[in-house]
Each structure stands twice: as structure tokens, then as C-alpha cells.
Amino acid sequence: MKEQFPIYDICAISEFKRDDILISRFAPYLQSHKNLALPHKHTFYHMVLFTEGGGTHAVDFTNFPVRPYQIYFMVPRQAHSWSFEGHVDGYIINFSVPFFQSFLLKPDYLDDFQFFDGTTDHAVINIPEGLQQQVKHLFEAIIHESETNERLGLDMVKALMLQIFILISRISVNSSPKGNVNYNQTLLRGFQKLIEQNFANLKLPKDYAELLYITPNHLNAICKDMLGASAGEVIRNRVILETKRLLINLDLSITQIAYNLNFADNSYFTKFFKKYTGQTPEEFRKNTLNNTHHDDVSYK
Template sequence: MKKLPVYQINTFNCQSDENDLYFNDFKSHLINHDFIELSHSHNFYLLVLFTNGSGFHTIDFTTYEIQPNSLFILKPGQVHSWQLSEDIVGFIAFYSQEIYNVYFGKKQIDEYSFYRDLKNSPEMKLNDLQTQEISNYFNLLLKENKQNEFRKTDKLLNLLDVIHIELARIYESQQDHNLHPYNFKIKELEQLILSNYKTEKSPSFYADKMNMSLKHLNRICKNVLDSTLTDFIYAKIILESKRLLSTNKLTISEVADNLGFENYSYFTKVFKKYTNLTPQSFKKLV
């Protein structure tokens, strides 16, 4: 098995001088970049909206059905692949965290909740009206991207941000993320896990960092996420282990070491507990 490719935006011959933006209609994108149908990851954000056609989109080892009104939002590092019908139609956008955060200053891209939630789905199902509204903004992006007008990058980034705002409104209404009083605590926990999961796997570490009892933090996780704190921590660890194993770059022992496990056998035990597969079996499947 070949090493899993990690693509950069300039792989796709984008027109932006910064090589931090790329916009295209999906059919044109496929003509020159059919290699994207094979499993790969990126070092940038990806947004894709399908308006026609069908297929399957596998993201971090979960497969989603593609149909009209399907929208997918991917973060850097997520592993994905496509199976697409010949009549597939839609829009696709690539953008780096750097260009977005530098341009908007105080507003950071990961403040949008569909990027922050560890348990969120990368899939959004729009209705016909929502798809039409988002398509209109994409058409404006494509039109501006083909021209060389004054302050082109400014307009592209602001149109991209309008799409983010519209999607955030849809996402919040679908997921009810703002309704739970402990939502801000879950966001704090997510950031702590993302920063410490390789070295700290004990639930008590995160409870201490958040200045609350382990019992109380577990209760919050159960009420908001329907998950124990331990399972929430290990969801991130298992996902990262799958990503590392799928690249075929590291041995299983190296993956275990990279994720802070003391030995190969304990990593294997934990991996099998959460996936019902050994790491060796998983590598053969991907």
C-alpha cells in the first residue's frame, strides 16, 4: 500500500498569488484532478456542495451518501475519498487557516461551531432553498475568481465568510448547539483534549484543568454529548490513530509511541476495545 498523500492548495493550480485559496465548479475540478477520488488528506479547509448526482463520500472512515443538497465541511488532516456518479455537479472551495485568520483578525475560522465540535458530523443536509442561496454565493465566487479586479482577494474572502455565516445559521438551527447551558464547557474541554491528548489521557487531568469535580464533568458530558468523559477523550485518540495507521508511513509501534502509549500491547488493547479491530486488521482494510 502506498503512503497516503497529503495535498496542499497549490497542488490544484489555484489562481491566487498566495496559493491559499481555490474555487471551482466540481465537474471542472474533477477533469483536471481525478486523483482526488482516491484516499487522501489536506493541510487546508475544504467546503463542497453537491447540486446534482450521487455517490459516496468517506471521511475519517465513516461513509456518507452523496445526493443533491449534500454539503461537506472538512478540516485540515481529515482523511477522505469519493465514489462519484458521472452526472455529479456542485461547487468546491479550498482555503487555509492562515489567510482567513490574518485577514479577519479577531475573528478566527475555528470559532465556527461546525469546525470546533469533536463529535460533529462533516455532513450537512440542506433543503432546496438553502442550496440555492449557497449556490448563488458560490457563483459569485467563481465569477470573481475568473477576473482580475481591484481588491479581488478581499471580495473572495468576504464572500467565503458570508457562506460560513449562512452555514453556521443552518448548523446551529439543526444541531441546537446554543441551547444547552453547558455548551461553553464542552468547547473548553474540546480545546484541552486537542492540546493534550497525546500526553494526558486521564479524565481527572481534564477535570482538574477545568476546576471541577470528575463527577460533575462526567455528568456534563453525558447530558450534552451522551458520552462519558473517558469515551470522549478516546474518540479523539482513536481517530488520530486511524489517520496515522492509514498513511502506512509509521509502524504500529511508532503510532503507539506517537500517541503517548507506553507500549504496543496496551495500544492494541485500547484500539480493539473501541473499534473491534486490531491495528494490524485495520491497516489491511484501508
């Protein structure tokens, strides 16, 4: 029987009391989950601060070296894996999509933070030395709140987490001013959200430009200016990423994946994937799974 590709929710991977949030020091969390052997996805937001250790971790098939005082963020549905060297420690917080929605008047507040936009390049941030102890202190305060039963403890956890988000956003946001740049950033974020909702059905820039009430040329210019890629490339890269995520689900055949992504036939799907990755879908699946077992990687 084919192995089911794992997609975890918070209560499925912990013995913690609440379904909406998991808070832990990293070393005991890692010790408890040695049994996870393949890349997988979460249904929740995932945040890790490393304070000790080395090795690599991967977010959506992009590898990053593990460094002390590196923090990374993941949104639901991203594929994720770890391969550590030696003792690793830090902090981990997993929290559900609705966790902040009842706390803030703006339910999509997290969308304002670049590191929660689902883009791999924004997900991993090395904290400058001057901020490391401040961020660590906030994580320690969250651990304390999770271990005690103080009044409004969960609200305090949320307030401390928001402080972390704001501090980290100040590291990662560049200081280019106003006006047209901010307007273009809003359009770009709208484009990225629309891609998330429609990439399987809408694959042409003109379709998204129409939804944004701008011309395809304007959309293309924004993407090239802010991302260094055309609008068509941004759409195509999202389709390829989803293909890779689906390919590590061993219960899905190549034909099913092509159908799910609205490709006309298997042959065109295979040519499309090989053109932009250098591998057929079958080769990518085989190489990814072989590398996993060969390297004896522990995945979370």
C-alpha cells in the same frame, strides 16, 4: 518501497495562482485529480457543495451518501475520501488556516461555527430547499470573483464565504437559549480544543477538568448531557480516530504509531484498539487499503 501517505497543501494539488485559496467548479476539479488513489489529509480547510451526483464520501472513516445541495466542511488533518456514481458537479473551496486571520479582528472566528469543530457529525449538512438557490448564488459570485481581476477581489471572496458560513450555521444550530447552556457549550468547546492539543499525552478526564478549572464530575455531566458520551469516551474516541488516521500512513509501523500516541507497549496498544473497534491495527490497515483498491475509489 512503502507508499507515502499523502498530506496535501493547496498549491500541491492545483495550478491556481494563490497559495492561500483554491476555488473551482467541482467537475473540472475532480477530472484533474483522478490520480489520487488513497485516503489522505489536507493542511487546509475544505468546503464542497454538491449540486449534482451520487455515490458516497467519507470524512474520518464515516461514510455519507452524496446528495444534491449537500454541503460539507473539513478542518486540517481530517482524513477524507470519495466514491462517486455518474456525473458529479458543484463547487469546491480550499483555504489555508491563516486565510481569514488578517481579515478579521478575531483570528479564531471560524471556531464559532459548529461545522468547523472537526466533529464528523457536524461536518455534513443538507441545505433546505428554501435556501438552496441563495447558497448557490453565493458560490457563483465567488467563482466570478476568482475569474476576474477586480479591485479587492480577494476581500469580496472572503465576505461571500462568511455569508455562506453564517447561512449554514443558522441551519445547523438549534435554538435553545441562554445562560447555563451557553456556559456549558463554552466549556465543552474548551474541552474539545484541549483534547486536540493533548490527546496523545493526557488520557484521563481529571487532567482536562483541572485545565478547565472544573471538577471531573462536572465535565462528565456536560459531555453526557451534550454529547451523550462520558468525558472518558470523548477522549478515547479521539485517540482511536488518530490511530486510524495514522494507520493509513504506510510509512509508519504499528510500533511507531503506538509510540507516537504514548502507549506503553505494542501489546497494550493492540488490545486497546481491538476492544473499541473490533479489529487489530493490522486488520484495520489491511481492510481499509483492500477496500480502497477493490472499489477503485477516487479519493480527494
